[in-house]
Amino acid sequence: MRILALVLLNLTLWILPVQAQLWSSVLDPSRAIDWTQAGIPGGIPNRTTICTTLNSPGATIDATSLIQNALNACATNGVVLLNPGTFRINSNVSIPSNRVLRGSGPQQTILDLRGSGSAINFGASQPSPGTANSITAGATKNSTSITVSGSGIASGQLLMISHPDLSYMTPQGDSGLCDWCDAGWPGNMNSGQIVMVTSVAGSTVTFSPPLYITYTNPTAYRFNVGATNAGLENLKLFGNPSTYTTNASMTGAYRCWVKNVEGDFSNGDHIQIWWSLQNEIRDNYFHDGFNHGPGGTDNDLNLAHKTSATLVINNIFYRQHVSVMLEWGASGNVVAYNYSTGSYHQDWLVWMINDFNFHGAHPMMNLFEGNIGDKFQPDSTWGSSSHTTIFRNHFTGSRQYIPPLNARGALQTGSATWEDANSFAYTIDFLAQFTNAVGNISGSAHLLGRSPASFTISPVAGGSNPACWRIGYLSGNDAASSLINADSTMFKHGMYDCNTGAITWDAGHPDHTLPASFFLSLKPSWWGTVPWPAIGPDVTGGNISNVNGHANKIPAQLCLENTPKDANGFIVFNPTVCYTGSGDASPPAAPTGLQVQ
Numbered sequence: 001m002r003i004l005a006l007v008l009l010n011l012t013l014w015i016l017p018v019q020a021q022l023w024s025s026v027l028d029p030s031r032a033i034d035w036t037q038a039g040i041p042g043g044i045p046n047r048t049t050i051c052t053t054l055n056s057p058g059a060t061i062d063a064t065s066l067i068q069n070a071l072n073a074c075a076t077n078g079v080v081l082l083n084p085g086t087f088r089i090n091s092n093v094s095i096p097s098n099r100v101l102r103g104s105g106p107q108q109t110i111l112d113l114r115g116s117g118s119a120i121n122f123g124a125s126q127p128s129p130g131t132a133n134s135i136t137a138g139a140t141k142n143s144t145s146i147t148v149s150g151s152g153i154a155s156g157q158l159l160m161i162s163h164p165d166l167s168y169m170t171p172q173g174d175s176g177l178c179d180w181c182d183a184g185w186p187g188n189m190n191s192g193q194i195v196m197v198t199s200v201a202g203s204t205v206t207f208s209p210p211l212y213i214t215y216t217n218p219t220a221y222r223f224n225v226g227a228t229n230a231g232l233e234n235l236k237l238f239g240n241p242s243t244y245t246t247n248a249s250m251t252g253a254y255r256c257w258v259k260n261v262e263g264d265f266s267n268g269d270h271i272q273i274w275w276s277l278q279n280e281i282r283d284n285y286f287h288d289g290f291n292h293g294p295g296g297t298d299n300d301l302n303l304a305h306k307t308s309a310t311l312v313i314n315n316i317f318y319r320q321h322v323s324v325m326l327e328w329g330a331s332g333n334v335v336a337y338n339y340s341t342g343s344y345h346q347d348w349l350v351w352m353i354n355d356f357n358f359h360g361a362h363p364m365m366n367l368f369e370g371n372i373g374d375k376f377q378p379d380s381t382w383g384s385s386s387h388t389t390i391f392r393n394h395f396t397g398s399r400q401y402i403p404p405l406n407a408r409g410a411l412q413t414g415s416a417t418w419e420d421a422n423s424f425a426y427t428i429d430f431l432a433q434f435t436n437a438v439g440n441i442s443g444s445a446h447l448l449g450r451s452p453a454s455f456t457i458s459p460v461a462g463g464s465n466p467a468c469w470r471i472g473y474l475s476g477n478d479a480a481s482s483l484i485n486a487d488s489t490m491f492k493h494g495m496y497d498c499n500t501g502a503i504t505w506d507a508g509h510p511d512h513t514l515p516a517s518f519f520l521s522l523k524p525s526w527w528g529t530v531p532w533p534a535i536g537p538d539v540t541g542g543n544i545s546n547v548n549g550h551a552n553k554i555p556a557q558l559c560l561e562n563t564p565k566d567a568n569g570f571i572v573f574n575p576t577v578c579y580t581g582s583g584d585a586s587p588p589a590a591p592t593g594l595q596v597q
Helices: 002-019 064-073 555-562
Strands: 049-054 078-082 085-089 099-102 109-113 116-122 132-137 145-148 158-163 191-201 204-208 219-223 231-238 243-251 257-264 269-274 280-282 285-287 301-304 311-313 316-318 324-326 334-336 339-341 356-358 367-369 376-378 389-391 424-428 436-438 454-456 467-471 491-493
Touching: 049 064, 064 078, 064 085, 064 099, 109 116, 116 231, 231 243, 257 269, 316 555, 339 555
Parallel strands: 049 078, 078 099, 085 109, 099 231, 109 231, 116 243, 231 257, 243 269, 257 280, 257 285, 269 301, 280 311, 285 316, 301 324, 311 334, 316 339, 324 356, 334 367, 356 376, 367 389, 376 424, 389 436, 424 467, 436 491, 454 467
Antiparallel strands: 132 145, 132 219, 145 204, 158 191, 158 219, 191 204
């Protein structure tokens, strides 16, 4: 019996650390998920088998077929390596499963993009209403198996799990009805997630990752993986004013990645990730676009159509319209340790657009951790969002617009102007429900130098501009909503008031000890000498001014600020110089054969 007791005790001790979450001492389990499952398990693989090495056929010669044929002929887990030079892309390159397209460095291998659609594709698979199985049991939070009616589901397929909107979900925003947010499914099915089927036994389907919420009257839509274990690495995507809607797209992608890539201008989005699972966007530099207006020209990283468990980490976003946008049911994603600044809105350059933005029903259970930017806003423009966790971020509430507008050329720092309208560090709009705001820091010298620089916790008629925090208002104006008060469902713990320097803790939560991370158990290997954690109410002696020492510059910010600049004032991006072990071992060299249109 004693032996049995010891076995059971050891088993218990072994299980508990697996089940415990890094946020367990802080967040209510109903408001959070296991964010350690975001991204590629074990990290991005280092593929070492070179199938073929390609030279540029000439800067003005279309290299699309040359690259595509090499990728198609490449062996499983192989790499097509592009030597230094400019490769013109007139149409579309698709990276097949288990292949990598790798350049010789972002300053040496240039893909000159001149076509339409999506320049680089990872898959083209998505669900449709005709592939539905009703879920009859098991659709509860944290479940990894369900019972379904009907047939057709097979191991290795993706499932989109969705259901009619719950009481706190709506596609009706303050700009109208978003009847496209659920992609045309019958009824309002704006929330959900993507999972991978791991086994099928009769009517029982087992999958990963676990369900994020309890679904009511749910349906599973099956579809095949578009691409898996495919990567894009170590090159520059050089955009032109063509008809590309995005420089790169993942549709039905599973465990694919983009790493050490410079996105140099886009005509639409830099990257779109739709109906996809556990992909990773890491160590990149995305900047600029030919249009900074509303619609599909946000020059952003777009996660949509219930894309789940994507990891967006250690990227630089500069001079975008919006840096990272979640919409149309994106769920369970982690956006961490990114730096964003310099965004602008071309129709009114003094109006401060968001860096990190929700813009269509219904993103849920997403984690934003350790980012530094100018403005965070889950907006209410086209509907609701819920269960967002923002942890140890620093947003400044201030930004300057620096010309030129929508064009290449030298940065005109002498003509910089402040974006003083709609300037907030954090604005949690009225349709953003059950938000967790823990350990976040706000403020900047410019924000604090203006009046009122308020700390607006609850909606007040007339609002305030600027503000460290603004909660419960409509998008884009200072009108308080009389419909829903986001503050009533919000968990506020360790919130820094940039106006007074005080830290506000939740009255019912006596534990003021915060973990370093909600998804990382250790400091990342590429973190360098930056203090860990870098941001929070428990951080002292930080090197970012005007926030009482509660914030340090993160590696992505240091990369943008300290990397040598070219003649136009943009950094000569080389991840190896910025981050330990990021992979680009080649010294920077000037690009050749580029033509500005």
